Amino acid sequence: MTKNEVYKIMKISKNRFLQGFGIIVVFLGIIRCSFPNVVKTHISVSKSDSSCNKPTESANKSIEKTDEFSLKIPVASKFFNKDGSLVKNKIYSVPNFGIAFPDQNDVQLISAKKYGVNPVQNRNEAEQRIGELVYIGSNPYYYVDNLKSSIPYLVPRAAVLLQDIARNFFDSLQVKRIPLHKIIITSVMRSKSDVQKLRSHNGNATQNSCHLYGTTVDVCYNRYKTVEAPGENRRKVRNDTLKWVLSEVLNDMREQNRCHIKYEVHQGCFHITVK
Incomplete structure (x- = not known):
């Protein structure tokens, strides 16, 4: 078999590709309708795996409280107090x-x-x-x-x-x-x-x-x-x-x-x- 003959066999036209893709979608839809438990089982397994990498509910609440606290009370600086009010800076001048x-x-x-x-x-x-x-x-x-x-x-x-x-x-x-x-x-x-x-x-x-x-x-x-x-x-x-x-x-x-x-x-x- 020559290279040209192999190329003609392997070559897939646009219409054939779309037809094949449509058949696969229809086939998967039939499986979901016929065996719904398979889909549910896959979703539950994915959730259990991802939960290992997520913080617990109590941890989420503590993070939310921390973020809320940090937003309400700014860090004290040269210009602002902890309550957000302006600092009244002192006058030092120079010794002499x-x-x-x-x-x-x-x-x-x-x-x-x-x-x-x-x-x-x-x-x-x-x-x-x-x-x-x-x-x-x-x-x-x-x-x-x-x-x-x-x-x-x-x-x-x-x-x-x-x-x-x-x-x-x-x-x-x-x-x-x-x-x-x-x-x-x-x-x-x-x-x-x-x-x-x-x-x-x-x-x-x-x-x-x-x-x-x-x-x-x-x-x-x-x-x-x-x-x-x-x-x-x-x-x-x-x-x-x-x-x-x-x-x-x-x-x-x-x-x-x-x-x-x-x-x-x-x-x-x-x-x-x-x-």
């Missing part, structure tokens, strides 16, 4: 502002020169260097004061740092249940002409200031902007309380190695340079 924020100008100047731009002569030059500097304006998280001796520009790295500080300050106020306030920016980038004017009436103003490089901001610690809707009278908060919360935020940023910070006693601000 001078010790926590000791970074002098010479230390900050290294990072300022590394991450900053070449000093600009005046505001017009800063506006033309949009590829290196970004404009800093008041937004929902911080307020830029009326700048008399600086211009509102920073390098992008420092702008991101400032935004993160302001947003973290907001978050800290919320978890401590303190009415929201914005931090106030009192000094940003200084042009060469700004430094000359400062030195003419302020002998303490340094000629090689970190502010020249667009990496440094001064954040006021004795004044804040209250966030409230028109006509709303928010609960008054002491500036010292807000200063303590802000110091926590700044201390975290400094420990994350994101910035240098100097606590300025006479200027009433935190002098911050990006790293």
